[in-house]
Amino acid sequence: MIKNNKKLFLSSLVATALFATASNAGALLDFELGAGSWNAMPSGYANFGVNTDLKDDLGLDNSRNGYIYADFSHFIPLVPNVRIEQQSLNMDATSGANSFIWNSNTINTGSKIELDLTQQDIIFYWGVPGLKLLTAG
Numbered sequence: 001m002i003k004n005n006k007k008l009f010l011s012s013l014v015a016t017a018l019f020a021t022a023s024n025a026g027a028l029l030d031f032e033l034g035a036g037s038w039n040a041m042p043s044g045y046a047n048f049g050v051n052t053d054l055k056d057d058l059g060l061d062n063s064r065n066g067y068i069y070a071d072f073s074h075f076i077p078l079v080p081n082v083r084i085e086q087q088s089l090n091m092d093a094t095s096g097a098n099s100f101i102w103n104s105n106t107i108n109t110g111s112k113i114e115l116d117l118t119q120q121d122i123i124f125y126w127g128v129p130g131l132k133l134l135t136a137g
Helices: 002-025 131-135
Strands: 031-038 045-049 051-053 061-076 081-087 090-094 101-104 103-106 114-115 119-125
Touching: 061 090
Parallel strands: none
Antiparallel strands: 031 061, 045 051, 061 081, 081 119, 090 114, 101 103
């Protein structure tokens, strides 16, 4: 009986050590890539002296846009982790049925409107030590 309990204890100890080593191996270096898309639905008003309706005056309509990111994290406490992101928001439109004033300029009916709010970010950050271990994430 003692022999079986001893084997059970040793096998449990070995399994725990292997599991702990495997779960901590990913904590040394981590690299992640991702991409996706989102749908922009402009609504409301822009104001540059006069309220301008985004749909009726500017002719902006829904658009599908994308984003990508890469994330690199490591175990060195004094060196920050890094995340690089790019997100696009591009819309082309033709102004609506009425002319309007924007920044003291007259925008005539049928004018081409281009909106490009693409952004790139480089983010340096430090993680909270042991947080992944505590949250099982």
